[in-house]
Amino acid sequence: MKKRTVLFVDDEEKFLSSIKRAFLGEPYETLFANSGKGAIEILRQNEVHVIVTDMRMPEMSGLELLRIVKEEYPHIIRMVLSGYTHVSTLLSAVNEEDVFRFITKSSGFTEELKPAVREAVDYYNRYNKRDKLVERLEQYDPNIGEKV
Numbered sequence: 001m002k003k004r005t006v007l008f009v010d011d012e013e014k015f016l017s018s019i020k021r022a023f024l025g026e027p028y029e030t031l032f033a034n035s036g037k038g039a040i041e042i043l044r045q046n047e048v049h050v051i052v053t054d055m056r057m058p059e060m061s062g063l064e065l066l067r068i069v070k071e072e073y074p075h076i077i078r079m080v081l082s083g084y085t086h087v088s089t090l091l092s093a094v095n096e097e098d099v100f101r102f103i104t105k106s107s108g109f110t111e112e113l114k115p116a117v118r119e120a121v122d123y124y125n126r127y128n129k130r131d132k133l134v135e136r137l138e139q140y141d142p143n144i145g146e147k148v
Contacts, residue, residue: 004028004121005046009039009053009065010081015105022110028121036060040068048076050120052113054105055082070098075128077120081105081113 006028008019016032023030031046033039036057042048051069055062066078078098083105100123101116103109 004049004124005031006050006052006117006121007031007033007039007042007046007048008081009033009036009051009057009062011035011054011057015054015081018110019113022114023117026114026117036062036065036068039065043069043073043076048073049124050077050079050117052079052081052117055080066099075124077124079103079116079120081109 006023008016008030009032010016010019011034013034016034020030020032028049031042031048033042036053037060039051039053043051051065053062053065057065062080062082066080069076069078077100079100080102082102100120103112103116
């Protein structure tokens with residue numbers, strides 16, 4: 001199976017550094033951006049399977065980034081890692097942008113983040129495999145068992 005890629009987006013370098021250290025040796029590639037615009041550039045140049053973004057960032061909020069990702073890259077599993085807990089914004093992100101998980105930045109946040117990212121990658125793998133099987137099935141005529 002092809003190695004999966006996870007993109008982490010946060011404007012705070014200390015959080016990105018913590019994430020980099022925590023995810024060393026994980027079975028997927030990790031990419032990092034310190035802004036929404038930087039994340040968009042990475043998405044244009046790389047195949048990304050999971051994105052984990054902060055909510056409060058200058059220039060482009062995490063919610064704006066998630067909207068763009070949902071529209072332009074709907075197959076990407078979307079997650080939020082944030083210290084920002086404004087309820088209406090969080091509900092909007094979870095409900096409208098189909099956020100897979102929301103994780104609060106706190107001491108030891110990586111202990112919650114690592115298994116959540118593994119679950120997101122597994123989720124991507126299951127649905128990607130299912131979609132490919134459905135696509136293959138749609139190519140065959142059920143009456144004669146041959147490609148149409």
